[in-house]
Amino acid sequence: MEYDKDVQEAVQLVYSTAFSPPEHKLLYYFILNSVNPKATALYVIQRASGGPGLQLNQNVDLEIGLLLADWKELVGRFRSPPELSASTKLLAWTRDGGRCCITKKSRVWWDMLGWTQMLVLKLVPSQLVQGLDDEAHSSLRETLAVFLTEPSLQRLIRCLDVESNHNGQINNLWTLGKSAATAFMNGQIYLEPEWNASDDSDNSSPQISYYMLRNTLPPPFPILTNDKGLLIYSDADVTLSTMSPQTMSLPSVFLFGVHARFCNSLRRLQVQDQILRGWPESSMRHKIFTVPREIVNRVPFSLRKVWLCFPKAIRTVAYRLLLYLGLKMYGRPLAWVQRVPFGLYIKHGLGNSVTDGEGPALDLIEKHTKVSAPRLIEVLNNSDHTYLVMTRLPGVPLDTAIHFMSYPERTQLAADLHNFICQLRSIPNPNTTAICSANGGPVFDYRLPGGVKSAGPFQSEEDFNTYIETAACLKTATHDLSHQIYFTHADLNMNNILISAGKLSGIVDFGCAGFYPEYWEYTKGVYVNFGPDSAWLDILSQSFSKSYLEELKAERKLWEVTPPW
Known part of the structure; x- marks a missing residue:
């Protein structure tokens, strides 16, 4: 995904500050999940410079730190337990039929300890906007207005200022089981309206609303099952309905949207809490x-x-x-x-x-x-x-663990991977062919062209290049260079690297392993990387003592014909 240049500049500015990975992510999502990312990015740049048109001041960490503190305060307000009267809870519980709106489960009759209890939650806690007009909280109000825009903030204040109106309150309530409620409050799940759903700005009161359930990164994702015992996955349909739209209106589409914008930041706040508690393995x-x-x-x-x-x-x-x-x-x-x-x-x-x-x-x-x-x-x-x-090796995939690793832990991981790669490269080739599997047979690799994904063995790198260059126009000067041939894992990605207590515990899945040109380990690691997050690419680059950027450019040209999906 290509971002606006101001957004890119603001994100680079954020990552230049001396904060922890989850704090960088909090600021990243403050920009990216805002209603107007470009305007938010310009605000961040302006704040770091000390004013409009000025150069970045020397206290960037201080200024961005103040913004981070305000954002943490606002995100943390979503964790506030709802203060609801019994009559208001009953109204929402009645509208939802006493069932969880997501799983459609209800409390079982024999549950005396409350394991299957239904909870009535607010979509957006009223505490989010409390005290924003006070002089002491002026920076909080400014931060929230930047994130939502001033018109949306004014609308939010009107939506939440309905304490004396039960029907207005019920617009901000829904019923969830305990597991779903915990996931919702922590930002692990959110609802996304169907493409044709009204944003209820016209005060309409539909009888049925359709949504899709979404999970928020990073994993692990919450395990939810429906009333039939089947797992509920991301993208599952969620239908909300009411028997009386006028007296018991459905939850607000607008308020669901506000919650969704905060979800990534809520999840990162939870990640930071887990980091402070330490690795479970320790x-x-x-x-x-x-x-x-x-x-x-x-x-x-x-x-x-x-x-x-x-x-x-x-x-x-x-x-x-x-x-x-x-x-x-x-x-x-x-x-x-x-x-x-x-x-x-x-x-x-x-x-x-x-x-x-x-x-x-x-x-x-x-x-x-x-x-x-x-x-x-x-x-x-x-x-x-x-x-x-x-x-079996201990640990969890780096794909999950990386979100909980500090920058020093990531640096150490790169050093450990470098050591592992050097050891693998020291393995002698017992076969007579240059590029082959460990037993001298054909190499197997998802990167190879064609549907079989198996080819060779090859007597030389030149023969190998001839095979992977599916068209003459795709060949570059880099393919004429000679490289060392080393034993290679050939599928080094975050799912195949295991982490225990923040440290490398092992590498798995050697199904593609064999003897390849030296750049293959690096370019294959990039080949399977998706999304804008560069954390893995930074670790991968540090794991090699030599740069393979020219080889990567040549490979990217070939990937247009053999994409990783």
Whole structure:
């Protein structure tokens, strides 16, 4: 997505300040989620310069810090518990049929402890605009007016100033179950109206309104189930209705929109709170429960040679049983990869679900490096089905953990990745071909042109270039350069890098691994990066001692023909 130059300048200014990652994100979303991002960006630039037309002053951190403090105060007001009378709660509860507006669940009759209790919440707390006319809160009012624009702020004040009018209050209320209420208050979910929905500026009172449920980054996302026990995902339809639009009007589309604009900032405020509490893996309680589990998980690897002496039929039955138990215990995020008991993972299936080179790649890593990677138990081929059994590494994907990592932790991660990459590059090629999989066969890579995604092996880099250059017009001078050929993970992205307690705990998924030109590791890491956030690209660039920007330019030209989607 291309942003206005003033917006880009303001974002760069924000990231130049000495704040933490979640604080930078709070300011980033203050600009991007505002009603008029360009006007908000100009306000940020002007405030940092000390006035219109002036140069950036030396106290940028101080000025932006004051803005950040005001924004945190406003966002934090969304967490204020609603103060509602019993009659007002009853009115909203009655309109919504005593059910959660999202899940459509109601409180079960046997629940005496309130586990399935329904809560009546405000879409936008009235505390958001309280005291804004006081001189002491003038900066808060200015900040909110910049974010919403003055007309929208005036409208918001009118919407929330209805304490004596029950029908006006109910416009700002809805009923949610506990899990949905927590997610809504923390900004993890919000509702987006259908494209043809009225913004209720004409004081219309529809009987039915249609919305879509949206999740806010970063994960993990809230786990919500409907009244039939099915998971509710982002983009799910949410229908709100009322039997009496005149006396019990539906929640305001405008107020849902105001809440949605605050959601990203609310989520980042929650992230900052979690960072202050520390990594869960660092707690003594976590360590106490982890030690016995780690001891049990080491058993399969230590008995690997003994286990492989058992007949193939017995091992096959055992793997099928483990797959069944794993599905029941852990679910199945991916059809071909399953977490199973005893600290193992099983990659299984037909065709390219298990590439021929992944098992040999894990063997090479274990033999030649100290890289924290899965240890291979075995690759078992049974007729047309393959089971690749390997150990499980601790940690969560960087895709989730990066949002909770400090800048020093990110710098250390880049250094650790650099060390891992250097170790991988030290692995000698035992094969006669230059560019090939770990066992000397064809390389498998989603980046390759065509539908098969498998090609080679190639005797030289020149042969490899000839294959990936699908048209003469796509060739650049960079393709004529000679590069070193190294052992490469070839799918180094945030989903395949595991983090534990803010530190690198391992790299997984060596299905594409093999011997490639030296730039391939870097360009493939960029290939699968989506979105405007540059955090991963910054870490990736720091992980290499050499720049591959020219190779990246050449690759980008080829990606126009072989895009990553």
